[in-house]
Amino acid sequence: xxxxxxxxxxxxxxxxxxxxxxxxxxxxxxxxxxxxxxxxxxxxxxxxxxxxxxxxxxxxxxxxxxxxxxxxxxxxxxxxxxxxxxxxxxxxxxxxxxxxxxxxxxxxxxxxxxxxxxxxxxxxxxxxxxxxxxxxxxxxxxxxxxxxxxxxxxxxxxxxxxxxxxxxxxxxx
Numbered sequence: 001x002x003x004x005x006x007x008x009x010x011x012x013x014x015x016x017x018x019x020x021x022x023x024x025x026x027x028x029x030x031x032x033x034x035x036x037x038x039x040x041x042x043x044x045x046x047x048x049x050x051x052x053x054x055x056x057x058x059x060x061x062x063x064x065x066x067x068x069x070x071x072x073x074x075x076x077x078x079x080x081x082x083x084x085x086x087x088x089x090x091x092x093x094x095x096x097x098x099x100x101x102x103x104x105x106x107x108x109x110x111x112x113x114x115x116x117x118x119x120x121x122x123x124x125x126x127x128x129x130x131x132x133x134x135x136x137x138x139x140x141x142x143x144x145x146x147x148x149x150x151x152x153x154x155x156x157x158x159x160x161x162x163x164x165x166x167x168x169x170x171x172x173x
Contacts, residue, residue, distance in 0.1 A: 152169060
C-alpha cells in the first residue's frame with residue numbers, strides 16, 4: 001500500500017491525480033483507428049490477470065459505491081471485418097470461439113498444427129471447476145513468437161498494410 005501512496009504523491013506533482021487523491025487519466029478517440037485510448041497516464045497497458053506477478057492490478061480500486069469494469073475489445077475490429085466482408089472462414093473461427101490469432105498461427109505454421117493435432121498444446125482451454133491450469137501448454141504460450149506474427153498479419157490485413165510493408169516488418173522478401 002505504501003508504494004501506491006507514493007505513486008499517488010508522485011502523480012500529484014505531475015497533476016494527474018484529483019483532489020480525491022485518485023489517479024485520473026484523459027480518454028481520447030484515436031481519429032486514425034477509431035480506438036478509445038487513455039493518456040496522462042496511460043492506464044490501458046496493465047498486465048493480463050495471469051501475468052500480473054507484481055500485483056499491479058490490485059492498485060486499481062473503485063471509489064465507494066462505484067465499480068471498475070475490465071473490458072477487452074476481443075478482436076472487435078476483426079469480428080466486424082469478418083461480418084462486413086462476409087468471410088466464411090473468419091466467421092466460422094469466431095463462432096467456434098477462442099483465440100483468433102492462435103487459430104491463424106495454427107493455419108500459418110504446419111509444426112503448430114501438428115502440435116495441436118497431437119494434443120501437445122491446446123488451441124484454447126475452458127477450465128472446469130477445480131481445474132487451475134491446462135493439462136498441456138496453450139498454443140499462445142508455447143508458440144508466442146509465431147502467434148505474434150499471426151496477430152501482426154491479421155491486423156495488417158484489417159488495416160490495409162501493403163505486402164511491401166509487411167515484408168519490411170517481418171524482414172523477409
